[in-house]
Amino acid sequence: MALRLLLFLWIAAALLGGFLWAPLVPVLGDTTRVLYFHIPSAWVMSVAFGWSFVHSVLYLVRRRLEHDDQAGAAAELGILFCIGAAVSGALWAKAKWGTYWNWDPRETTIFFLFLIYAAYLALRSAIEGEEKRARLSAVYSVLAFVTVPFLIFVVPRLYATLHPSPILPQGGERGSIDPPIVLCFTGMLVGFTGLFFWITSLRVKLARLERRRNLAETSAA
Amino acid sequence: MSQAPPATAAALAVEAQGLAHLYTGRRGLLPVDFALAAPGVVAVTGPNGSGKSTLLRLLAGLLRPTAGRSLVTLDGHAMPPAARRTMLGLASPELAFYDELTSLENLAFAAEARGDRAPRAAALEALERVGLDTRAGDRVMTLSSGMKQRLRLAFALLHRPRLLLLDEPGSHLDEEGKRLVERLADEEGRRGLVVIATNEEREWRLAAERIELRGRGLGHPA
Amino acid sequence: MPPNGSSSVAAVWAILRKECRSEWRTRYGINAALLFAVTTLTGVSFAVGRLPDRTDLLAALLWIVLLFAALASLAHAFVREVEGHTLTFLRLVASPTAIALGKLLFNVIFLAVLEAITVPLFLILMGGPPVRWGPFLLILGLGSLALAATTTLVGAVVSQARGRGALFAAVSLPLLMVVLAAGVSGLRAQWDGNPVSAEARILLAYIAVVLGASVLLYDHLWED
Numbered sequence: 001m002a003l004r005l006l007l008f009l010w011i012a013a014a015l016l017g018g019f020l021w022a023p024l025v026p027v028l029g030d031t032t033r034v035l036y037f038h039i040p041s042a043w044v045m046s047v048a049f050g051w052s053f054v055h056s057v058l059y060l061v062r063r064r065l066e067h068d069d070q071a072g073a074a075a076e077l078g079i080l081f082c083i084g085a086a087v088s089g090a091l092w093a094k095a096k097w098g099t100y101w102n103w104d105p106r107e108t109t110i111f112f113l114f115l116i117y118a119a120y121l122a123l124r125s126a127i128e129g130e131e132k133r134a135r136l137s138a139v140y141s142v143l144a145f146v147t148v149p150f151l152i153f154v155v156p157r158l159y160a161t162l163h164p165s166p167i168l169p170q171g172g173e174r175g176s177i178d179p180p181i182v183l184c185f186t187g188m189l190v191g192f193t194g195l196f197f198w199i200t201s202l203r204v205k206l207a208r209l210e211r212r213r214n215l216a217e218t219s220a221a
Numbered sequence: 222m223s224q225a226p227p228a229t230a231a232a233l234a235v236e237a238q239g240l241a242h243l244y245t246g247r248r249g250l251l252p253v254d255f256a257l258a259a260p261g262v263v264a265v266t267g268p269n270g271s272g273k274s275t276l277l278r279l280l281a282g283l284l285r286p287t288a289g290r291s292l293v294t295l296d297g298h299a300m301p302p303a304a305r306r307t308m309l310g311l312a313s314p315e316l317a318f319y320d321e322l323t324s325l326e327n328l329a330f331a332a333e334a335r336g337d338r339a340p341r342a343a344a345l346e347a348l349e350r351v352g353l354d355t356r357a358g359d360r361v362m363t364l365s366s367g368m369k370q371r372l373r374l375a376f377a378l379l380h381r382p383r384l385l386l387l388d389e390p391g392s393h394l395d396e397e398g399k400r401l402v403e404r405l406a407d408e409e410g411r412r413g414l415v416v417i418a419t420n421e422e423r424e425w426r427l428a429a430e431r432i433e434l435r436g437r438g439l440g441h442p443a
Numbered sequence: 444m445p446p447n448g449s450s451s452v453a454a455v456w457a458i459l460r461k462e463c464r465s466e467w468r469t470r471y472g473i474n475a476a477l478l479f480a481v482t483t484l485t486g487v488s489f490a491v492g493r494l495p496d497r498t499d500l501l502a503a504l505l506w507i508v509l510l511f512a513a514l515a516s517l518a519h520a521f522v523r524e525v526e527g528h529t530l531t532f533l534r535l536v537a538s539p540t541a542i543a544l545g546k547l548l549f550n551v552i553f554l555a556v557l558e559a560i561t562v563p564l565f566l567i568l569m570g571g572p573p574v575r576w577g578p579f580l581l582i583l584g585l586g587s588l589a590l591a592a593t594t595t596l597v598g599a600v601v602s603q604a605r606g607r608g609a610l611f612a613a614v615s616l617p618l619l620m621v622v623l624a625a626g627v628s629g630l631r632a633q634w635d636g637n638p639v640s641a642e643a644r645i646l647l648a649y650i651a652v653v654l655g656a657s658v659l660l661y662d663h664l665w666e667d
Contacts, residue, residue: 060663063285112617112620115616115617115620116617116618118613119613119614119616119617122610122613122614123600123601123604123610123614126604126605126606126610127603127604127605128605129244130244131244132603135663135666136600136603136604136664138663139596139600139660139663139664140597140600140614142656142659142660143593143596143597143618143653143656143657143660144617144618146652146653146655146656147593147617147618147621147649147652147653150621150645150648150649150652151617151620151621154621154624154625154645155620155621155624158624158625158628158642158645159624161628281535283531283534283535283666284666285666303538303662306534306535306536307450311531311535313531315528315531316531316532317527317528317529317531317532318529318532319461319465319527319529319532320527321465321468321469322461322464322465322468326464327532330457330460330461330536331532331535331536333453333456333457333460334453334454334457334458334536334537334541335450335453335454335536335537336450336453336454376532
């Protein structure tokens with residue numbers, strides 16, 4: 001209970017700090033503030049993806065349904081953060097370079113991860129039977145995971161060779177960045193990660209309770 | 222069934238330890254324990270939904286148990302579930318063959334896939350044993366349900382397995398067919414272990430030993 | 444007698460022959476795939492006309508036609524088993540890996556037959572600069588292998604779910620983007636007179652990765 005409150009206060013503080021207190025990054029101007037939302041979302045999207053994959057493998061090895069609960073819950077949250085990252089990224093791109101979508105490497109990555117998440121969730125909803133659903137979605141999850149390096153590193157490069165673009169947005173906001181910005185940004189990063197794990201644990205608990213109830217119902221019959 | 226004659230039939234044992242297959246909302250097998258040894262014929266009986274077919278599928282390695290385990294030992298080697306298909310034969314009602322291929326082609330395919338050097342000969346021999354050799358060249362889609370059942374039996378016997386699992390072997394069979402089942406159970410029961418899952422008294426009378434499953438019914442509240 | 448290497452090879456070979464024989468007897472799969480490919484091709488040709496010099500469009504359209512035809516038909520090998528209830532029979536006769544590899548080889552042959560008819564038709568209808576057959580066949584071959592490897596595993600998974608047709612396409616597509624991108628880039632390069640080594644290497648790496656993962660995953664496909 002206290003932890004939940006702390007999490008909310010933490011995120012609120014980081015957000016307010018970022019919007020009201022930290023200065024702007026010179027290169028980005030007013031759009032600096034997207035930093036606090038867009039990149040943490042993309043970060044969580046990747047964390048969720050990795051978390052889902054790890055638990056898929058664990059399920060195949062150990063055959064405990066808790067792992068499937070984790071994999072499914074992580075994917076459900078992951079796709080939400082993915083959409084958040086994509087939309088905020090598109091708005092940012094529009095504000096900064098004039099177009100919503102450019103198929104630059106980052107946008108391509110987000111798009112493909114979205115497709116894979118969506119396919120995974122569609123597959124899960126189409127299979128009847130808990131252990132069958134767990135097993136088959138885990139198989140798909142592992143297959144998808146091994147192709148992701150190609151999607152992230154290879155495909156964008158192929159696209160660039162096919163369509164060399166005059167506007168090549170660079171994501172590098174490196175160089176010296178003011179400490180307050182880094183502070184709020186890191187705060188958001190940590191806060192979002194905490195949010196992800198907290199909500200995931202809630203969904204896992206829910207799944208476990210549902211299973212226990214179903215088992216009790218059929219045993220009583 | 223503990224005294225085995227020397228020579229051939231010894232050294233095949235099938236054991237279940239707390240073997241169960243239970244998923245929410247589905248019929249299943251409640252935990253069961255037993256220890257069997259070749260030679261002989263064993264019957265598995267129980268009400269509908271008590272898990273007779275499930276038990277056979279678990280023993281065959283086609284299903285993964287939700288609790289407990291099954292052990293199959295052949296000549297001192299433990300046979301893990303994935304390897305059991307090479308030393309057992311299963312005939313069960315949901316076993317279906319390729320309709321567009323002939324009986325002979327179906328069985329020859331099975332023999333070839335198992336590494337048999339003379340698949341057609343093995344297939345013909347199995348078909349003869351169940352009285353289907355006259356229909357060897359006919360496509361499975363033209364066979365009656367009784368003949369399909371004989372084909373299932375032929376498939377189970379194909380590679381002369383030491384462990385034979387028969388799930389309701391007499392279904393769809395006429396009188397002559399049922400006598401065939403009795404003959405087969407008797408012959409195979411001398412050289413190995415035969416497990417028959419059935420509710421037919423005529424069939425479980427073939428067995429010297431009987432495992433009775435208590436079910437939890439059809440899985441739906443009344 | 445525990446299973447050994449040679450019986451697995453025998454199993455794969457037996458399954459491949461069985462698939463070919465079954466397909467030949469019914470011809471249901473290849474007919475549907477060919478019809479689909481030719482119809483799509485006709486539609487494209489009608490809408491776009493000849494493209495003597497647009498190598499980018501040519502490469503993309505050829506792959507799209509092939510991809511669509513593949514997605515419409517390659518799950519067939521597994522769906523047939525599920526609908527005919529013959530999976531138990533198969534599983535008693537061969538290991539999951541042998542089953543999957545047999546189906547994979549069948550899918551490769553299936554694609555080869557499909558392409559043998561569709562590709563010449565495409566070149567005739569759409570025109571285009573002269574083809575450099577070496578690189579062209581290399582990219583086409585590797586791309587098809589990649590297609591088959593991916594769709595075999597996905598097909599095995601999806602055949603056990605409901606709503607198979609659209610689901611199969613939706614689930615395969617994200618993974619196949621790699622094949623599409625490299626395939627299109629490669630075909631375009633060979634038409635433009637550029638080397639295709641980069642794309643060929645990408646496809647080869649992809650095939651290796653997918654097959655490597657598949658061999659570990661096949662055992663988990665069927666357990667009830």
